[in-house]
Amino acid sequence: MNNPQSKSIILTSGGTGGHIFPALAVAEELKKSNPDIRIVFVGGLYGPEANLVSKAGFEFIGLPVKGVLGRGLSGVKALFALFFQSLAFKKELKKINPSVIAGFGGYASIPSLLAGVFSGVPVIIHEQNSVPGLSNRLMSRLAKRVCLSLPQAKVYFNEKKCVVTGNPVRSDISGLFHIDRSNPQRRLLVLGGSQGARAINLALVKALPDLIATEVKIVHQAGASGLEETKQACLKLGLPLSELEESGKYHLTAFIDNMGSYYENSDLVLSRAGATSIAELCAAALPSVLVPFPFATHDHQTANAKALSDNNAAILLTQKELEANDFDLAKFVCVLLNNPARLAVMSDSVRLCAKPDAARILVDELLKLA
Template sequence: MKIVLSGGGTGGHIYPALAILKEVQRQEPDSQFLFIGTAKGLESELVPKAGIPFKSIEISGFKRKLTLENLKVIQQFIKSTYLAKKMLREFQPDVVVGTGGYVCGPVVYAAHRLGIPTMIHEQNVIPGVTNRFLARYVDRIAISLEGVRGYFPKKKVVLTGNPRASEVVSVQNSEGKEELNIPIPPERRIVLIVGGSRGARPINEAAVQMIPYMVMHPDLHFILQTGDANYSMVEKLIKDEQLTIPENLTILPYIYQMPELLARTSCIINRAGASTIAEITALGIPSILIPSPYVTNNHQEKNAVWLEEAGASIMILEPHLTGTLLFDTVLQIMNNPTCMETMSIAAKKLGIPDASQRFYLEMMKLLPKR
């Protein structure tokens, strides 16, 4: 079987695609893959690192306001659709899968025009612009959350969950420590501070403000992923504030083996993107979510509200975020075993741990019987 995957921009669009790929490899070891993304997106780094053939096209998103830049986007779309058709004709895939991001638009649309079976995946409570556009052309629409079903044609929609969930569930706790090579005493509970795949400056700043308090809680180990672009800023901020990095704090620019680390995590502080939601619900990790206010349709806040209302998370809006509030919230969870257990159970009730297999089975329905 030959499959083209397309998704890009952020980890929330890339990780589900890679999880789908791994499930197909498990089910169909002789399958061939091609990933089409953009040269500027995170996919250009993560996909080749995973050993997957990668090709790029150039595309950007429409501006909400009327602007001449949208004419450029239309030109890009036409050019990229033509280029995607050429790539598809050369590769001759059995199916084309889009997992979100602007790059999926021309790729999946090109597949539709060529008569190739198509499937897209929507990870959020509110669908993105690209998936709304593609909904009329694709053969099947997989969703992670029931709340988004009403935005798409009913006959095309299937609930699969987020394939990223299956990947994190499959990792054993003991593997995380060894593969990440982070020297953490086994008796310590891990508080993971992220901020999306690229990092988030406000979360990084709040984490730095927490440093003086961390040393007073040696039973906890804090791991801060700053994002590559923010690592130097965090180093400078620590130096300017004349802070000493405590022994129970590890600062990294990026964590490639995130599923292994999540397997040992007791509490996570993060944005409220699709991959985050999939991971914490699949593993039942208590969470503190700080939704990004800069995303389309404010979908991250809606994701966070969904988890908070279910009792699985505590949401802090970015304008209210401080290091003191964040640390107090961490202790509110970590110092209360009943709270931790309740949040964990609530999160697991929302998760779909076999999402990759569900997605694979729905995708196979689009292909001729073999």
């Protein structure tokens, strides 16, 4: 690529933060290395990507993509809809004139990637998980390059196209890689992913009275779909949410935009084990208790969590264990927070699992094709 400053690049993803945040991390790195490059995001009009991309200050084009590919007639209809949307997007593609299109997964990425293929624009995809999603499996056949977070995913693709880059994380998170975590202050961050996690939300609420009594400060991202149910569960226990918020003891929110700040001011994380969450925890050197979503494809979240727990970098807690009647989450968390030495070991170990340069490596691969 002789003059990257004169180029345009399309990044496309959608559906969940796990697809969107790596794309945003790459956009940040692209803008830093090539300030004059035009970066255009393409995603679903009705997903969280529109809001997240706009807040990050990047140009966004929304497509009226609905639903996820299913089976039977609904799946066939969805495929035809995505195909016709890709044909319709060719007109917009001609205006943008991108030198390369990068897809980060999610069904909303398919139309612009297909439009690129039809128009002769090089296509590159990034797969965050050890077991790829359907959209990336489909598009990998047409992509020039397949970038992977994990080497285990190579078996699902043409290995000659594959490059292991790691999973890009945003600069406010990767900047925490060398943070000193030797002096924990009993701060718990609870995450269920961008869509929330009902089992984690309800278990946390049940443990709240005991956690607050032992002076643990908690930030709880319940997800948009779980926020109201979590509030009602708190009220049923008689918890004074406004008072707890004002005192800094418990902050309940649907979504967190500035994750870097919250990671910086946390000592332990209770979280699902999605690939992007894992990458962020590694980059931020944060000890964690990981509760894999038990119904994930090929149970890949358990594989993600086990990769860390086997290296003393996290604790794997199954959802069955979390929901057991005799399980005391408050006690479990307090035992960890009362053991700074163990937290320090976990922090050092999880740091070894990080790939803080993933965004830069992926940008290099992008520019090779542009």
